[in-house]
Amino acid sequence: MLVIGAGPAGTIAASILKQQGLNLKIVEKQKFPRFVIGESLLPRCMDHLDAAGLLDAVKAQGFQEKFGALFVRGDEVCDYLFADQFTKGWNWTWQVPRAQFDKTLADEVEKKGVPIDYQTGVTDIKFHDGYSLTTVEHIDGSKKEIEAKFIVDASGYGRVIPRMFNLDEPSNFPVRKAFFAHIKDPKRPGGVNGNRITVVVHTKDVWIWIIPFSNGNTSVGFVGTPEFFEQFKGTDEKSFRAMLATDATTSDRFKDADIVFPSTVIEGYAIRTKKLYGDGFVLTGNATEFLDPVFSSGVTFAMESGHTAADLVARHLKGDGTVDWHNEYTVHMMQGINTFRSYVSRWYDGTLHDIFFARNIRQDFKNQICSVLAGYVWDLNNPFVKKHDTMLQTLAKVIGINEQQNT
Numbered sequence: 009m010l011v012i013g014a015g016p017a018g019t020i021a022a023s024i025l026k027q028q029g030l031n032l033k034i035v036e037k038q039k040f041p042r043f044v045i046g047e048s049l050l051p052r053c054m055d056h057l058d059a060a061g062l063l064d065a066v067k068a069q070g071f072q073e074k075f076g077a078l079f080v081r082g083d084e085v086c087d088y089l090f091a092d093q094f095t096k097g098w099n100w101t102w103q104v105p106r107a108q109f110d111k112t113l114a115d116e117v118e119k120k121g122v123p124i125d126y127q128t129g130v131t132d133i134k135f136h137d138g139y140s141l142t143t144v145e146h147i148d149g150s151k152k153e154i155e156a157k158f159i160v161d162a163s164g165y166g167r168v169i170p171r172m173f174n175l176d177e178p179s180n181f182p183v184r185k186a187f188f189a190h191i192k193d194p195k196r197p198g199g200v201n202g203n204r205i206t207v208v209v210h211t212k213d214v215w216i217w218i219i220p221f222s223n224g225n226t227s228v229g230f231v232g233t234p235e236f237f238e239q240f241k242g243t244d245e246k247s248f249r250a251m252l253a254t255d256a257t258t259s260d261r262f263k264d265a266d267i268v269f270p271s272t273v274i275e276g277y278a279i280r281t282k283k284l285y286g287d288g289f290v291l292t293g294n295a296t297e298f299l300d301p302v303f304s305s306g307v308t309f310a311m312e313s314g315h316t317a318a319d320l321v322a323r324h325l326k327g328d329g330t331v332d333w334h335n336e337y338t339v340h341m342m343q344g345i346n347t348f349r350s351y352v353s354r355w356y357d358g359t360l361h362d363i364f365f366a367r368n369i370r371q372d373f374k375n376q377i378c379s380v381l382a383g384y385v386w387d388l389n390n391p392f393v394k395k396h397d398t399m400l401q402t403l404a405k406v407i408g409i410n411e412q413q414n415t
């Protein structure tokens with residue numbers, strides 16, 4: 009068994025495969041700790057960390073606990089508290105610098121007996137009947153071949169198998185860009201709101217994330233279409249400071265603050281794939297589809313797919329001929345991805361702004377939406393999961409009518 013990549017998808021998959029008694033290794037292109045974006049987890053992640061035996065190791069790191077998410081538009085504030093959610097599940101999680109988080113998971117998986125070859129990138133894969141031969145190259149230039157009965161591709165943005173076998177498909181979301189940095193945050197507000205992830209509606213098309221960490225630093229990022237960023241000239245740092253100065257939520261708090269991680273730009277990250285599995289391989293995490301950062305769903309999907317894929321691979325390799333990859337993997341994953349797809353679409357067309365900042369919204373609806381924001385997007389008893397797009401559009405219409413009547 010070979011797992012490509014030691015991010016959350018790879019380490020969750022590896023830990024579950026090891027629990028099932030399989031022989032495996034991970035190859036990882038980079039040296040850990042390494043930076044990757046994706047710092048706000050959803051409570052659904054806790055189920056997977058727990059099942060993979062990784063929860064205690066993460067708890068010991070003292071990461072910033074996350075109990076909800078705050079949305080802000082000018083003076084309007086909407087607070088979603090995971091304790092209020094409809095689906096029975098975890099009501100908290102963490103906000104994590106990913107370098108430390110991913111290294112914690114990888115070290116723990118190694119302790120459980122899974123070897124990780126770092127600085128070793130996959131350069132070629134040949135699939136044969138019942139096995140595959142993967143060529144990997146170490147940073148020192150040495151190459152070797154790894155024979156495996158099955159490959160879990162958890163290579164994230166590297167998208168090893170999709171790129172090698174022409175499985176990439178463009179996303180139907182427009183190209184968006186993110187501009188972000190880690191900043192020292194001595195003026196962090198007191199109370200619970202100071203530590204809570206905040207999503208700020210900057211303009212209808214542009215939003216800002218503010219993700220405080222327990223180490224006193226805060227991750228701040230602007231997301232919008234590339235045109236928005238054209239107005240900011242000069243170095244990345246100069247542009248980023250100019251952006252911070254344009255919003256009331258960030259201007260005072262981060263004025264003159266030290267930038268601890270250089271301002272970074274990522275563009276055109278949304279992508280999808282023609283299929284999620286094939287003979288001898290399964291794609292997980294960002295090697296499958298990545299939608300958008302706005303609801304912090306990326307790591308949740310990485311873990312959900314890593315866990316689900318590992319269970320199916322273990323059954324398959326133990327000779328269970330009943331594994332139904334289409335229904336048990338693709339349909340399962342697409343159920344969650346398509347739910348979030350609706351929420352992302354309705355965020356950018358303003359429908360969710362209308363819902364979040366409505367003056368009156370029924371608490372039971374809010375609790376059901378809260379479960380989606382917590383990552384519980386497989387609970388078909390939740391109408392805001394089962395009929396995700398229809399429920400959002402209908403609710404926004406009703407809110408619009410009520411607000412018209414009250415003005």
Ligand SMILES: Cc1cc2nc3c(=O)[nH]c(=O)nc-3n(C[C@H](O)[C@H](O)[C@H](O)COP(=O)(O)OP(=O)(O)OC[C@H]3O[C@@H](n4cnc5c(N)ncnc54)[C@H](O)[C@@H]3O)c2cc1C
Binds near residue numbers: 046
């Ligand atoms: C702007 C932005 C903000 C985001 N914010 C959030 C957020 O707040 N919350 C959230 O949950 N998600 C967020 N995401 C998404 C998140 O970054 C990803 O969904 C998540 O990191 C995917 O995990 P993964 O395990 O699939 O891949 P990764 O974490 O990318 O790990 C893949 C690993 O594979 C390795 N690899 C790559 N190629 C090879 C190769 N050839 N050989 C060997 N190894 C290889 C890489 O080095 C890497 O370590 C955000 C994304 C963007 C673009």
